[in-house]
Amino acid sequence: MKKLLVILLLAVVGYSLATAYFSINFGESRIGDVAEKNTVGAFYLSQTPGQLSVSNVVTAIVVNYRGFDTLGEVSVLFLAAMGLGSILYMPKKKGEHTVAILKPSSQLLQAGSKLIFPAILVLGAYVFIHGHLTPGGGFQGGAIIATGFLLMMMAYKDFTMSHTILTWVESLAGITFATIGIAGLAMGQTFLENFLPIGNLNDLLSGGIIPIIYIAVGFKVAAELSGVLETLLSIKEN
Amino acid sequence: MVVSPVHYIAVPLLAAFLMPLLAKINRELLRIVPGVVIAYLGYVSVVLMNQVVKTGTIIEVIAGWHAPWGINLVFSPFTGFLVSLMVAMAFIIWLYGYRFKSIDNEPAMRYYILFLMLVTGAVGIVLTGDIFNFFVFLEITSISAYALTAFYRDRNGAEAAFKYLLIGGFSSTFLLLAIMLLYTQVGTLNMAEIALRMHDVPTNMKITILILFLVGLGIEAEMFPLNGWAPDAYSQAPSPVGVTFAALVVKAGVYGLIRIIFTIFDVHGAYEYLIVMGAVTLVIAEFSALRQSSLKRMLAYSSIGQMGFVLIAFGIGTQEAVFGAIFLMFNHAIIKGLLFMSGSYLVFNTPNKEIQYLSGYGMKMPLISLFFSLGALAIVGLPPFAGFWSKLYILIAAADNNLIGLIALILGVSIVEIVYYFRVMGRLYFGKPAEGSIMQKPTIGGVVAMSILAVTILVVGFYPDIISSYIQSAAATLLDKAQYIHNVLPNADLSQLQNLK
């Protein structure tokens, strides 16, 4: 009975979504002529290489035009880590810090992950350092690095990461982001406004504060995701 | 550095990021820093409200890109009033929660960080002028709320939090879908710009987007039938958190609903929809409150009912009705705050927080019982307490619009309210206390917090003019869509706007 009702509800929802979306033609340009700047999309596409010297427009949007959203997003990550710690809090007995995976992993995994791990770290760092030049950025790079850590944690039972270091990296990165924003305020401009020279297009050191913020975000995301994974993996079964 | 609206967000965030480092230095700092930060925000509120009264709405541009290319914060008489109320309540809640017994036993750092972020999120929701930014702040608020609901280590908190999370997840899904569709139609994310371009959107699409928004925001504003999460969340969370839900979170949700309907959309039936849904929420919630045996759940249902009342008032839509609605939001925050605070001390040590065990507590906890009774009398709308004025103005507005049925409904529901509140008061003052019942002494912070609220209720009750000028300008600003758009986009062409009221 309940299943029937649910399927009926889903049919209604699906039908209304479908009619709404199929009226939006796929692939049709809705941002208008780039030169006319009638919509925000066109504005960002036309202004970014000139005004910000950043080649990756999505990075420019995430860090500069809509940097406030990114600040909020970074705090969501921080919140998730804090919430996790608060919900799973159990008074810890001294010296207990093992991963709950009981069977040792295969030789292939152990050897392979030792080999790949440095490469993953380098790739992740490359992605977030070059966020303003190539597809990618702080979040993507941080996620890649966290995947590397996850691989090591799954392969080796005793691979642990010091929670202290993770907490320090998280907090420092978050403080960097907020401070850069406030620095913009202190210099008489608006919050999160760019106050460094913007350099030349396609240079590594271009875009003013954008690479700095994205690097901080990369560290923060890597630290937070790894922290979350580590917390979840060290749950002991009673 | 000049005080500006972005301080509301930047300062608490910086403090929250700093807290894990501060925790290593000194544990006492953890309890004090949130109080200091919120006190600073209170100072910011005073300065900005003064400025707004003299020179009009303050628009703050973020990252140097003016609207509609960047994000902007809007501190108007309306949003500023709401934010100041939220910050004031946040400070009182901090006072109440300082060294609150059941929180102190747990790791305090995470509690204070989550609390600070909850306040930041709620304030951000009200201040922002960009619709995706609104979504981000809503998620910040929600995630802090989920984690705080499950703060105690008992089993009920986790279940309430999970239910809240599921329903909140639906809310964000619908909101994202709505924002997505809206973006394809108007090509911008700035609220004022969307309002300008609204008339170009085909009506079918407009209705679909509006429905998606109403479902998404109705969940946060505790509109029927989407408020299933609220009674559990309010009753299982630690008491300061419960007050925060009632005073900040639901206000932000209602604000979102109102902003969508009053400023962004121009659809006819929306106001009537608010009245109907508000009435349904009011009736069902108040009757459910009658059936509750647990004090906190009763208060939670009563809170939902009050929000229904607020929605009705906004739905009527005239200047007096909106004035009454904002006044009611103010009253609800302080009165419900007092009720939750005193109520939780009353039932602190009773099993299941049941009302039936409260016999005779009036003698054993005289001050707290007095606070509770004051709150109860105020909320049912008896003069000379604050709640009387808001009810009066809303009833007058309803009468002016010939909504006699509505007046009858409101008065009828008031009788239900009187019944269940007086039932508790009767228990408090008549009856013998059970053997071996242990009273919980409130902390000094708790007593101060409750006294501030009680005094405010009395003062506003006797001299409502103290705040009514602020509320009048708030109401006028909300109703003036053209003014909002003009403030954000000074060069906009307003000729195409249609005003519906």
Added chain:
Amino acid sequence: MDTINYNQLMSIGIYGSAIGLILIGLYAILIKKHLIKIVIGMSIVDAGVHLLFIAIGYISNGTAPIFSPMGEKLIEQGTPMVDPVPQALVLTAIVIGFGVTAVALSLVIRLYRHHNTARIDQIKSLKW
């Protein structure tokens, strides 16, 4: 004639699969009894919504919105650039979805610890 059919096919395929994901996820949330399956359902709904969001920004024959040397060559040839705004918004939305999923999973672990079961029909101590 061929191009029109291709576009319609793409549109049905992408919109259809995104909406399908949303519906499958909703089904899992509403019907399934195991808490982990419910959380997975939430993730699937998120995936569907994000896919839908990105699909909206696509412009036919468009290229990535990056002004690399190769990208500029393509622009000179008249290739449009895809709308960058939905991509940026989805970036934020994915992270937020991750945060919610993390909190949800920790709640599931808590509930499992208390009740020794992860099935929602056996954990109903609070009235619905």
